Structure formats: structure tokens, C-alpha cells
Amino acid sequence: MENLEYLAKKGESLKRNKNLEALQVFFSQKELSTLSKRSIAIVGTNGKTSTASHIFEYLKNPLRKNVVKFTSPHLVQVNERIESNTGYIHDSELINYIEEVKRFEEKEKLVLGYFESLFLVSCKYFLDLDSDFFVVEAGIGGRLDTTSIINSETVVLTNVGLDHTDILGESIDEILKEKIHISNRVKKLFVGELFDTSYIKFIKAELDLDSASYNAPCLASNNSPDLGEPYMGDSEFLDFRNRNIHLARRVIYDKFGSINYPLPSTSPPLSVEVPGRFHVINSDPNKLKIVDGAHNGGATSSFLLALDYVLGDNLPSKIECFLGIKNEKDYQGIIDALAAFSWIDISLLHRDTFRGQLEPSIIAQYLTNLGVKFKYASLEDFHSYNDPSILLGSLYLVGEYIKEFR
DSSP, rough: OHOOOOOOOOOOOSSSSSSSHHHHTTSSHHHHHHHHHHHHEEOOOOOHHHHHHHHHHHHTTTTTEEEEEEEOSSSSSSGGGEEEEEOOOOOHHHHHHHHHHHHHHHHHTTTOOOOHHHEEEEHHHHHHHSSEEEEESSSSSSSTTTGGGGGGGGEHHHOOSOOSSSHHHHHHHHHHHHHHTTTTOSEEEEEESSOTTTTHHHHHHHTTTEEEOSSOOOEEETSSOOOOOOOOOGGGGGGGGHHHHHHHHHHHHHHHHHHOOOSSSSSSSSSSTTTTTSEEEEETSSOOOOEOOOOSSHHHHHHHHHHHHHHHGOSSOOEEEOOOOOOSSSSSHHHHHTTTTTEEEEEOTTSSTTTBOOOOHHHHHHHHHOOOOOEEOOHHHHHHSSSSEEEEEEEEHHHHHHHOOO
């Protein structure tokens, strides 16, 4: 367990990577080529983990492909970040790979972060399994993200919003540019949701790609063959609940030319549970209890719209939102999104509820300035709350709740 303690001491950092070329030395040129050709890189502001999970499940179950998936963050155990057909990576395997990374650090005189180390572990795990596909969720941005070292030929862009503006830039243009440059060998770029179609032209110009006008368009390199018309299903399938599923389907369609297994048009074709996303603790509308890791304004709005849509006439007149937000997140965007829904009341979680929590008094001041009433509460209060309630603001917060109460 010494190596797991060594990893834990590194801490979690989302600062952009400065060791990209040095990290590539960890692999042979043949390994880098394999990683590039077989990987599917997922970038975007929201929906990365959900999209990655659906692609992973499509490949693993109906198509019987061997797949490794790398996502972040984890909720309870670090093993959750690296998954194959047989489940999460075993402790013994994780420990051995961390030892390999540790030797690499010592040899190259590097000090790697938590995310960097785990990504190298996932790459070696994938290579040793000789899997067919490697589904990789980017950490932050793209161009200088650790995952960019493998230069994936296939890239999936879920959407673009204002998040990590202190690192990626303060405009959509700047953030989009950072994300699409996750790889310098892009052959296929799948785009899920862009609120302005002019950004398709922007992407084409940046990456020298041709475009096709689908709801989940595929931008193919100039030398790629035409993809043909993808399976679209009924229009209802494309509601906001299923954007990530549709995008995953589009990737699968491209990879295999057709989808020859049942795919209902108005409901998810696979029951894919994504940890910490719309996790229902109690489905009784009178005692509703849901946790979700929404951590920016866009994700918060999408969650609340989904809640409204799913519950319909059973939507309670009031739902208590127990809120905790991580440092460096757009707390104003989250609050603005919550304030737009009249049936939401807010309970701010006490300080030190979870690691890296934003000081509640900062949020309290913003709420006061907006004239929004609130009260303070604890995780125990949320757990024991018998009326409709939700827990929002951070996946780290959701993880803390699951560890303590589930």
C-alpha cells in the first residue's frame, strides 16, 4: 500500500501541464502510435464522463470489444478512474503501475502530479491488455492537458462553456481553441453541442477539417471518406437528457459503419449509470433525494431542466438544494442558474465539508447581493432531510456524501 500512499501525497491539481514532451519519454514510439490510433479523446465543458461511459458501454457490451476507460475524478476509490471489461483496475495492478511511474520520475528527475501519474498508469494498463480501444476523458482544456501526449486520432467535443476561465481563457473562442487542440493528429472530430454554428467554421479553420451538418456533426480530415447518414432516431431522442448518448452513438456509427443492434429512438439504448450524475437516492416525489456533481452554470441548468422534465406533473412545489462548491469554480454561474428556478430553495453547506471547498461566506455574500434567501446546513442535514432535496456543486462533494452515508 506504500505506493498508494505515495500517489495520495501528490494531491490533485488542475493546472496545465508543463512536462508534455518529458511524459512521452515514458513510452516507446510504437506505444505512442498505438495509443494515438486506438484512443478516443473526450473534451468539453460538461458531459465528458457521461459521453465516455456511453462509448465505453457500447464498445464493451453490444460490440464485444476490449476497452479501457480513463475518467476523473473518482468518488470513493481511485480505482474508479481506470476501468476495463472486467471492472475497475485491481489494487495489486495499480500498485505495480505506480511503482513503474515512480521509477520513471526518479530516472527522469521529474515530479509528476496526481492526474499525470494516473494517466500514465492507465496508458500502460491499456497497452499491456492490448485492448481494442482506449476511451480517455481530458482533465482540463486540451492543448496542454496531460492526455494530449497521446495525440488521439479520434476526438469528441461534447460542448463548450465558461469554466476554468482563469486557465483556459475568458471567452468561448479561447476555450474552444484550447479544447480542440487536444491532439495534433486529429483525423475525426465529433461535435456534440455548439450554440453557434459559426464555431464549426472556426474548428474547420483551426484543424483543416471538412464538416458534415449533423446534429452531432463529424468533422473529418480532408483525406477521410464520406461517412454517410448516421442513425438519428426520432426527434424526441435528441432532447437534452440524451445529448451525450446521441454523441456516443455517432462515434460508434462512424467506427463500425452501421448500428446493427436494437437502439430505441425515444429512450437510452443502454442503461448506463454514471457515478455522481443524476444519482437518485429516493425516487418518491414527496421524499425525492438526488445527488449530482454539476459544478458550473451550464451543468446546473441542464440538471434542473432534466429534473423538471423527468418529474413533469410530479415536480414538487419546493426542492431544497444543499450546495457546496469547489474552489476556482464559477460559483456565480451556479447561483444564477439556481436562482432562475422558483421552486429551488438553497442550503449552504458548512465550511470544510469536503476537500477544496470554496469558503461558504463568499457564496453567501453573492446570494445576499442577489436578494436570495438561504440557510446553512450539514451533510447530515441533507441525509436526514425528509422533504424533496438535491445535493449539488461538486463531484468531490458527492463523493464525500457517498463515502459517509452510502
